[in-house]
Amino acid sequence: MEVLDNLYLGFSHIFILENLIYCFLGVFIGTLIGVLPGIGPVGAMSILLPATFKTSPIGSIIMLGGIYYGAMYGGSTTSILVNIPGEAASVVTCLDGYQMARHGRAGPALGIAAFGSFIAGTLSIVGLMLIAPPLASIALRFGPPEYFSLMCLGLTILIYLASGSIIRALMMAVFGVIIGCVGQDAETGSPRFVFGIYDLMDGIGLAPFVMGLFGISEVFLNIEQVLKERNIFETKLKRLFPNLQDWKDSAMPIMRGSILGFLLGILPGGGAVISSFASYGIEKKISKHPEKFGKGAIEGVAGPESANNSATGGAFIPLLTLGIPPNVVMALLLGALMMHGVTPGPRLIQENPVIFWGVVASMYVGNGMLLLLNLPLIGLWVQVLKVPYKILFPLIILFCVIGAYSINNSTFDIAIMLIFGVLGYLMRKYNFEGAPMVLAFVLGPMLENALRLSLLMSDGSFLIFFNRPIAAGGMIVTILMLISCIVPVIRKKREAIPLEEA
Amino acid sequence: MTRHQRLGSIFWLVVGIYVAIASYQLGLGRLHKPGPGFIFFLSSLILIILGIIDLVGNLKRPKIEKEKKAEPIWRGFRWHKVLLVLGGIVAYIYFLNLLGFLLSTFLLMVFLYKAVEPTRWWVAILSSLITTVVSYGIFRVWLQVPFPPGILEF
DSSP: OHHHHHHHHHHHHHTSHHHHHHHHHHHHHHHHHHHSTTOOHHHHHHHHHHHHTTSOHHHHHHHHHHHHHHHHHHHHHHHHHHSOOSSGGGHHHIIIIIHHHHTTOHHHHHHHHHHHHHHHHHHHHHHHHHHHHHHHHHHTTOOHHHHHHHHHHHHHHHHHTOSSOHHHHHHHHHHHHHHHTOEEOTTTOOEESOTTOGGGGGOOOHHHHHIIIIIIHHHHHHHTSOOOGGGSOOOOTTOOSOOHHHHHHHHHHHHHHHHHHHHHHHSSSOTHHHHHHHHHHHHHHHOSOGGGTTTTOTHHHHHHHHHHHHHHHHHHHIIIIISOOSSHHHHHHHHHHHHTTOOOSTTHHHHOHHHHHHHHHHHHHHHHHHHHHHTTTHHHHHHHHHSOHHHHHHHHHHHHHHHHHHHHTOHHHHHHHHHHHHHHHHHHHTTOOSHHHHHHHHHHHHHHHHHHHHHHHTTTOTTHHHHSHHHHHHHHHHHHHHHHHHHHHHHTOSOOOOOOOO | OHHHHHHHHHHHHHHHHHHHHHHHHHOOEETTEEOTTHHHHHHHHHHHHHHHHHHHHHHHTHHHHTTSOOOOSSTTSOHHHHHHHHHHHHHHHHHHHHHOHHHHHHHHHHHHHHHSSOOOHHHHHHHHHHHHHHHIIIIIIISOOOOOOGGGTO
């Protein structure tokens, strides 16, 4: 089979010592950074981007990809043990993973996150290998209306997840769109909400925004309470392996998460973020015991963790086959490739098969390395997290500060991070969720672009979103979901959700 | 709790109104050719509507919540510590270019170790020294992040 021949080609380039070392370095640093709250994969990749210029193209993409994977794995560890998401895609894991840890089930939570991620990651690579070429040709037919409706659907799925007020989640999403569009207008070049600050012309950076909203705000929330070590669980993680019942409960969520994550990873926008939220929403919706979600349901960990890893495989598809990065992380990879003179696109597979198949092979190897690293070294990561919080939080702040600075070598990004840190802190105090804002922030510019182009195409008519089948499908489902969320609120049939502590 | 919820809704309502006005001034363009302010205006309108719904919903709630005591969100919390840490980082931003990475980072770390929880001076200073040197080694020497040299010229 041709695929196997190509895979062999890829593996033959991976199993060179130099590339294996890059792979290992990438996954190790990625996991370490993912474990430490504050710097996410975007920050980690930004910091390490210059270091990869010295390597070969395949070496740099292997390492950057490894960081991305590793940060996903690491993020789930810190979400479960400390209730601080290592990065945006791990936010959902906090919901049930942390609750499992509170009930002494941190081990199975971590175990199922690792195994689920490995299984999903492997499945998604298979998907990437088999589906990339034909999917590329279908996606070529997507126009702005389709993109717009799919992004609206994605945001709606996320809001559907909101455990608090739907209205407030919607408000946060809308605000996310607003701040996501800050900067120079792509069409007219006019500055929008930059307040005369040159640094804002390129918009607000995702990394400082997320680091502030989740990382810094979490630090603030922790230090305002008398610091006890209650946040970090002392559970002896002897039993890392989920029991049979856990596997039974998790098997279908892992499968569903893998497929969902893979498909959503292809779409522009959140990728891993949106797929983890979507998976959680779906698992909760179809569960026979939805009331268990938010209180330690293993499905709430297995599904999203699988989805966010599977999304990485999916996210590579538009990057490597179309040259279109579906999210910020892939945009960084695109930048790295172009620095090495490689232009991803439909011809990459023919002209540079080594790059494509080498990346595919490295993902297999990377996934394997992560499973080997993640489980045995959990003890190490836990020791890292057991450091008293009064010692840990200055380190977290320092990492965040350096991480923010190193993106553009500018203190302005540190300031942005602080501003959103304060906002995130206040939002948590006043019961507004940050997650919808983050996703909408990422999708905002793309949404605007798609909306503009669609209206241009339709000469100002919004009917274009309903005339085309794929777009219409997306919009109808979106509207139905919104109605199904809002009508019960209006009818006051929705149970009052007790406002839990963050 | 009700009063806090109201405050929250009002805040976002005000934000929505501000953005609506500012985006209108940016120019909305026409439907077939949306201008730079279009998406902002549309979003802010939605924000305003949602803010009103949220506020009205809160105003209707007192009957249910009258018996529940409002959970304090400021009383009993050490929010002044948050302000201290915030101030420290703001000062760091200011001094980073002036004093350079090494000195400002060291000072920031000492401040953070001391400001929030009681920590012995030697612990704070030693930890700060180690952290500063290690982070310099990792980020400046290895990863070549160009930090401002400041007065120590490193």
